[in-house]
Amino acid sequence: MTQTFAEWVNRAQASLDGGIGDTDTFEIAYSGPGDSDLSEYHRIQTSGYPIIKVVNQDSAWTLGELFTTEVKVEALPLERVYWRSRKRGEKF
Secondary structure (H helix, E strand, O other): OOOOHHHHHHHHHHHHOOOOOOEEEEEEEEEOOOOOOEEEEEEEEEEOOOEEEOOOOOOOEEEOOOOOOOOEEEEOOOEEEEEEEOOOOEEO
């Protein structure tokens, strides 16, 4: 994921204003090519922002110091589906 500094500022400000949460979830999905195969879903959840608001300046933001900003990354539990027949919607 790539975001410009302006995009980070917009998201962080919206979070401070209560417009959005500060959590995003990214998914990597794999589906085997066969009818009798498996599907896997790996999810990564991030929260927080690598920027901080500058004190006493309404619209000024700066990068936070390393290890002082609240940016968290968490791997969520793997989801795996085994298919007896994907076409018929039959799972094991």
